[in-house]
Amino acid sequence: MPVPIEAEPASLSVDLAATALIIIDMQRDFLEPGGFGETLGNDVSRLAAAVPPCRAVLDAARAAGLLVIHTREGHRPDLSDAPPAKLERGAPTARIGAPGPMGRILIRGEPGHAIVPALAPRPGEPVIDKPGKGAFYATGLGPLLSARGITTLMVCGVTTEVCVHTTVREANDRGYRCVVLADACASYIPEFHEAGLAMITAQGGIFGWVASSAAAVAALR
Numbered sequence: 001m002p003v004p005i006e007a008e009p010a011s012l013s014v015d016l017a018a019t020a021l022i023i024i025d026m027q028r029d030f031l032e033p034g035g036f037g038e039t040l041g042n043d044v045s046r047l048a049a050a051v052p053p054c055r056a057v058l059d060a061a062r063a064a065g066l067l068v069i070h071t072r073e074g075h076r077p078d079l080s081d082a083p084p085a086k087l088e089r090g091a092p093t094a095r096i097g098a099p100g101p102m103g104r105i106l107i108r109g110e111p112g113h114a115i116v117p118a119l120a121p122r123p124g125e126p127v128i129d130k131p132g133k134g135a136f137y138a139t140g141l142g143p144l145l146s147a148r149g150i151t152t153l154m155v156c157g158v159t160t161e162v163c164v165h166t167t168v169r170e171a172n173d174r175g176y177r178c179v180v181l182a183d184a185c186a187s188y189i190p191e192f193h194e195a196g197l198a199m200i201t202a203q204g205g206i207f208g209w210v211a212s213s214a215a216a217v218a219a220l221r
């Protein structure tokens with residue numbers, strides 16, 4: 001049965017049976033000191049505010065029986081899925097694949113690659129490992145969503161303007177309705193968070209909708 005969600009630029013009605021929650025890259029490598037985010041010069045404490053809203057939506061989605069999908073950005077230990085353009089750019093304190101306090105930076109299977117304990121996937125919840133910023137590129141996400149009849153995505157995670165935005169843009173072009181949960185997303189650069197959300201709702205919702213985590217939880221009750 002369709003349920004209303006209060007959102008910008010307009011409220012919408014979603015069929016929960018055809019809706020998935022996708023939590024983008026809430027990994028130690030982005031949220032904790034010593035990981036990929038910090039090697040790039042970011043203040044990683046800025047992302048912590050998104051954890052409790054993500055958890056509230058995660059709990060509500062699980063209770064409502066929604067499909068919950070987690071994503072992780074990272075690379076194979078041999079870096080065969082990491083293009084030179086990504087490995088070489090910038091001047092990080094440690095490059096992707098280098099050893100760090102949470103293991104090799106942004107490498108699958110290392111402690112830093114794991115999702116933060118508060119949002120740890122439960123057995124049976126799909127975890128999409130992605131080498132890029134978008135969750136559709138070089139992953140099985142598209143076929144998974146098609147097989148489950150999903151048409152609407154509730155999206156949260158980090159960072160708003162990078163992996164959340166790239167995934168929403170990819171999803172929008174594939175025909176998914178995306179509802180981005182503003183306070184359950186975060187950026188190292190607060191003005192980019194705000195701009196990223198504004199870009200989604202501008203022009204009548206050019207990439208989708210933006211709602212609060214509270215509005216999502218209310219819809220899931």
Ligand code: C5J
Pocket residue numbers: 024025030073133158159160162163164
């Ligand atoms: C970044 C991400 N910012 N998950 N990754 O490199 O947003």
